[in-house]
Amino acid sequence: MVPEFWSEFWYGLPVVAQDALWFVFLLLPAILAGVAVVWSYRPFSLVRAMIWRYRWTNALFVLLIAVSVGLGVGLIAQERGIRKGTARAAEKFDLVVTAPGSEVQMMLATVYLQPVDVPLIDGATYDAIASNENVALAAPIAYGDSYRESSVIGTTAAFVTHLSGDLTDGRMFQAVDEAVVGARVPLDVGDSFTPSHGVGDGAEEHAHDGVSLRVVGRMAPTGNPWDKAILVPVESVWKVHGLPLGHRPERDGQIGPPFDPDYFPGTPAILVRADQLWANYALRSEFTTERTMAFFPGAVLSQLHGLLGDVRQVMSVMAVVTQLLVAAGVLAGLAVLIRLYARRLALLRALGAPDRFVFSVVWTYAATLIGAGAVLGIGVGLAAVGIISRIVTARTDILVEASLGWPEFHLVAGFVSLTVLIALLPAFAALSRDVITDLRS
Amino acid sequence: MIRTTSAALALVVALAAPGLAHDAHGQHGDQAGAHHEEDRDETGHNEAGHHDHAEEEAHHLAEIEGVRALHAWTRATGEGTALVFVTIENKGEAEVKLEGAESAAAKTAELVGFQLKDGEPTYVYLPFVSVKPGRKLALQPKGLAIRLGGLEQPLNKGDELEVEFEFDTGHLEMHVQVEAADATQHSHAGHQH
Known part of the structure; x- marks a missing residue:
């Protein structure tokens, strides 16, 4: 059992301090070993000469360590990058209200734009949500149509602003036949298009023939699949489907809220946002009824991440096991490399160099290669994650950023400590070799 | 549970399990819960x-x-x-x-x-x-x-x-x-x- 004062101290520390201490703790064996081995000797110039003597062999050895360390580092960093990317994509979606069903399916449809056929929320329900005193924004998210690769989503101007802030180009839609496109939609301001009914291969291309929507603005990049979406007034979606336009006949032509419940044809999802943080939780309870389901996409995503947590552990174990194998490989490699120097080391000892000096030379040589490989490995890992992240981003439209975090540095620190300790073995082995035999070789 | 596993692993592999140790404190305060059922x-x-x-x-x-x-x-x-x-x-x-x-x-x-x-x-x-x-x-x-x-x-x-x-x-x-x-x-x- 951990003493209480320790756990209080530990959990009282900022997370960064905890991480930094872990790093130091993991690197400590390497540092202590280094100090103990090199104490009172200066083996460095000799080690430099040794490395230079067989520089290509040593460079290859360093490269092998770098690639292996890079794989471990890349594995951990990539997993975190994807987890963070998917979470960031859902950040703007505080609370989503839909018809009762599967939270995961509704989240995929609403946040990641993987539309499904779902029952609609009616006007009275929408009105109750929109007029709740704690609701700052209640935006219909009406999906189902598409144009080529892009989903066409009916919503309100307030949602567009909430999603991406100010437009980078053009202006907000102000009429039923106007549209604002996501940052990565291949349409320019001024272009016109006809939406298809449905999404993907099943889309009916000519279902909405005769309808022409004009692009009037472009959103700033959001880092989520909405960058590929086309946003139109929700009235536009209702109009192309021949439904009422959400407003009393005398207010025909109005775009955006308030909507009249009697003329509200329905929406598959509503994004709800409260100004007060606590209110989101209260609203979730309030809107969880027989007719509606309210969920936090962040919480659903976290559940998915939780399920994937097992995979994450497997990946972490794989990264560690890989490093152990590499450490074993390093040991074997060092044993071979040190044979290259057997004659020189024997000469050193014949000249009367103390055993401890020879030991420190061999160990410092090994530690230098390992250290260089580890540092280079971090670079290799970062480069690998950069490339993979770019591919994932291009394929999923979810911005995945490559970054290095503490877990990678912990892994590398642990690896360095373990391998430099293992490197003590070939250093001992070098001492046990027979001087005369090695001199004759 | 993750913490126990990681602690055990960390011991087994001497000092080479930092990724796991980190995960443990990353998830501090929340057991990776599977499914919550509101009214059930x-x-x-x-x-x-x-x-x-x-x-x-x-x-x-x-x-x-x-x-x-x-x-x-x-x-x-x-x-x-x-x-x-x-x-x-x-x-x-x-x-x-x-x-x-x-x-x-x-x-x-x-x-x-x-x-x-x-x-x-x-x-x-x-x-x-x-x-x-x-x-x-x-x-x-x-x-x-x-x-x-x-x-x-x-x-x-x-x-x-x-x-x-x-x-x-x-x-x-x-x-x-x-x-x-x-x-x-x-x-x-x-x-x-």
Whole structure:
């Protein structure tokens, strides 16, 4: 059992301090070993000469360590990058209200734009949500149509602003036949298009023939699949489907809220946002009824991440096991490399160099290669994650950023400590070799 | 659980398991819960209809001025912090605010809400949450909770602790059932006997 004062101290520390201490703790064996081995000797110039003597062999050895360390580092960093990317994509979606069903399916449809056929929320329900005193924004998210690769989503101007802030180009839609496109939609301001009914291969291309929507603005990049979406007034979606336009006949032509419940044809999802943080939780309870389901996409995503947590552990174990194998490989490699120097080391000892000096030379040589490989490995890992992240981003439209975090540095620190300790073995082995035999070789 | 696994692994591989050790503190305060089912514990309970267990029923129910708290539970832990979940029903005429809690078993008790921050699950402090008349408020995994900090003793499955829920209208004291470390809902312990 951990003493209480320790756990209080530990959990009282900022997370960064905890991480930094872990790093130091993991690197400590390497540092202590280094100090103990090199104490009172200066083996460095000799080690430099040794490395230079067989520089290509040593460079290859360093490269092998770098690639292996890079794989471990890349594995951990990539997993975190994807987890963070998917979470960031859902950040703007505080609370989503839909018809009762599967939270995961509704989240995929609403946040990641993987539309499904779902029952609609009616006007009275929408009105109750929109007029709740704690609701700052209640935006219909009406999906189902598409144009080529892009989903066409009916919503309100307030949602567009909430999603991406100010437009980078053009202006907000102000009429039923106007549209604002996501940052990565291949349409320019001024272009016109006809939406298809449905999404993907099943889309009916000519279902909405005769309808022409004009692009009037472009959103700033959001880092989520909405960058590929086309946003139109929700009235536009209702109009192309021949439904009422959400407003009393005398207010025909109005775009955006308030909507009249009697003329509200329905929406598959509503994004709800409260100004007060606590209110989101209260609203979730309030809107969880027989007719509606309210969920936090962040919480659903976290559940998915939780399920994937097992995979994450497997990946972490794989990264560690890989490093152990590499450490074993390093040991074997060092044993071979040190044979290259057997004659020189024997000469050193014949000249009367103390055993401890020879030991420190061999160990410092090994530690230098390992250290260089580890540092280079971090670079290799970062480069690998950069490339993979770019591919994932291009394929999923979810911005995945490559970054290095503490877990990678912990892994590398642990690896360095373990391998430099293992490197003590070939250093001992070098001492046990027979001087005369090695001199004759 | 992740922490135990990682600690064991860390030992086995000497010092080469930092990724795991990190994960453990990354998920601090939240057991990667699988599935939460909002109303099931209540409906399930009613369907069960064990009238013989009225005493036990009372054990899991507390009421003050129209505010009812039902089925308070938490998870077994040895880590010094725990999340307490409960269903609050406002059967009164006025809006009430749940402002927090206190417990003799813990140094601190506060109202928190789940958030996914930068891909990491966390619980953030909330000053209060309102419950309108006739409405329910569910404190449940991946949502609202009372976070107990500085627990005096490890919580084991089957234990009970006393927690006083603080409303703006008064305090409500009730038993909190300790469920398994990976539980997702109250187990109606009394009904299984």
